[in-house]
Amino acid sequence: MTERTNPRKLPGADPHAGNRKVDPVTGYDTTGHDWGGITELNTPFPRFVIWILAATFLYSVVAWVLLPAWPVGRDYTRGLLGLDQGVEAVAGFRALSAERRGWLDRFATGDFAALQSDTALLEQATPAAQRLFADNCAACHGTSGQGGPGFPVLSDTYWLWSGDPEEIALTIRDGINANDNSRIAEMPRFDWMEQSEREALAGYVAALPSGTADGSGPEADLFAENCAACHGDGGEGGLGVGAPSLTDASTIYGQDAKTVLQTLTYGRIGVMPAWGGRLSAAEVNLLAVYVAGLSSHDGEAAK
Numbered sequence: 001m002t003e004r005t006n007p008r009k010l011p012g013a014d015p016h017a018g019n020r021k022v023d024p025v026t027g028y029d030t031t032g033h034d035w036g037g038i039t040e041l042n043t044p045f046p047r048f049v050i051w052i053l054a055a056t057f058l059y060s061v062v063a064w065v066l067l068p069a070w071p072v073g074r075d076y077t078r079g080l081l082g083l084d085q086g087v088e089a090v091a092g093f094r095a096l097s098a099e100r101r102g103w104l105d106r107f108a109t110g111d112f113a114a115l116q117s118d119t120a121l122l123e124q125a126t127p128a129a130q131r132l133f134a135d136n137c138a139a140c141h142g143t144s145g146q147g148g149p150g151f152p153v154l155s156d157t158y159w160l161w162s163g164d165p166e167e168i169a170l171t172i173r174d175g176i177n178a179n180d181n182s183r184i185a186e187m188p189r190f191d192w193m194e195q196s197e198r199e200a201l202a203g204y205v206a207a208l209p210s211g212t213a214d215g216s217g218p219e220a221d222l223f224a225e226n227c228a229a230c231h232g233d234g235g236e237g238g239l240g241v242g243a244p245s246l247t248d249a250s251t252i253y254g255q256d257a258k259t260v261l262q263t264l265t266y267g268r269i270g271v272m273p274a275w276g277g278r279l280s281a282a283e284v285n286l287l288a289v290y291v292a293g294l295s296s297h298d299g300e301a302a303k
């Protein structure tokens with residue numbers, strides 16, 4: 001630190017160091033400047049900041065020379081290294097899609113047994129399947145296939161149709177109640193039935209999941225006559241007509257007596273869109289394998 005003298009003060013006024021002035025309050029040296037009793041502290045700009053400024057300036061000069069930098073009319077200076085992020089991005093994308101095509105093509109065959117047993121292939125394909133599911137299916141079926149009001153759970157072991165990937169692929173490709181090729185699944189309305197009978201049936205169906213439904217009452221007979229053909233004798237579903245099991249905790253619309261009464265009165269016809277036109281056959285099969293795998297983690301509904 002260079003010594004500064006205070007031209008307005010007599011030398012020797014500071015008892016510690018010659019002309020050096022120390023501000024008694026802060027302990028800093030002063031510059032010696034004094035404006036009507038206000039002295040200026042000697043707090044120079046830190047050296048390292050100056051060095052950093054110099055270094056960054058130097059770096060920018062090097063970068064201007066080597067990398068694309070300055071706009072020149074409609075063009076720009078290319079830099080000596082000739083880097084172009086646009087070209088790099090396209091090359092990266094090409095490499096990625098070539099890599100993807102390598103394994104995605106294998107799903108086009110639809111040999112599900114072989115696909116499901118190829119763990120290396122599945123490991124490679126799962127991130128893409130998750131993305132496809134998130135983009136196309138999660139809005140209705142939930143991010144992990146947990147379903148929601150009006151949309152069936154895909155992550156449990158109860159199926160409207162089947163947990164077989166071949167059948168799932170068919171559902172994804174052609175949809176349900178979506179067009180002429182779709183699977184058809186309609187819960188007919190039972191508005192012709194006496195209100196009291198409908199209410200009794202609703203109570204019976206609501207009690208099925210807990211196993212407390214009275215199997216010997218008149219409601220059980222009503223169920224056997226009107227419902228069992230589609231939902232199974234005990235309401236266990238699985239008949240391949242798109243009618244859900246009524247004996248488990250997972251529901252589409254709800255299985256409290258009030259909601260069931262509504263279902264009976266107005267009927268239900270849920271629509272699952274057809275994806276055949278939007279996704280390739282390989283993508284549909286990839287999703288089918290993925291959806292089939294959602295339920296194999298555990299036997300319970302993910303709700």
Ligand code: HEC
Pocket residue numbers: 133136137138139140141150151152153154158159160161162168171172176185242252269270271272273275287291
């Ligand atoms: C617009 C909402 C909607 C979207 C998006 C949607 N689904 Fe569905 N999906 C439904 C509905 C509703 C049903 C049930 C139809 C019914 O009630 O019969 C269903 C049924 C299904 C079933 C039959 C389940 C079973 O138990 O058999 C599968 C499998 C399925 N969807 C998979 C998918 C996949 C995979 C995607 C993404 C490509 C998808 N869904 C996108 C609404 C949707």
Ligand code: HEC
Pocket residue numbers: 185186187188190201205223226227228229230231241242243244246250251252253254255260263264268269270271
């Ligand atoms: C022709 C076949 C058929 C008959 C007969 C039938 N159902 Fe259904 N049921 C279905 C189908 C298909 C669905 C699914 C509809 C959908 O998802 O949109 C369904 C859905 C339901 C649901 C909704 C389940 C949920 O998870 O929310 C209830 C409750 C139900 N049926 C009860 C009954 C009762 C009670 C009867 C007898 C009075 C009956 N069904 C008769 C085909 C049938």
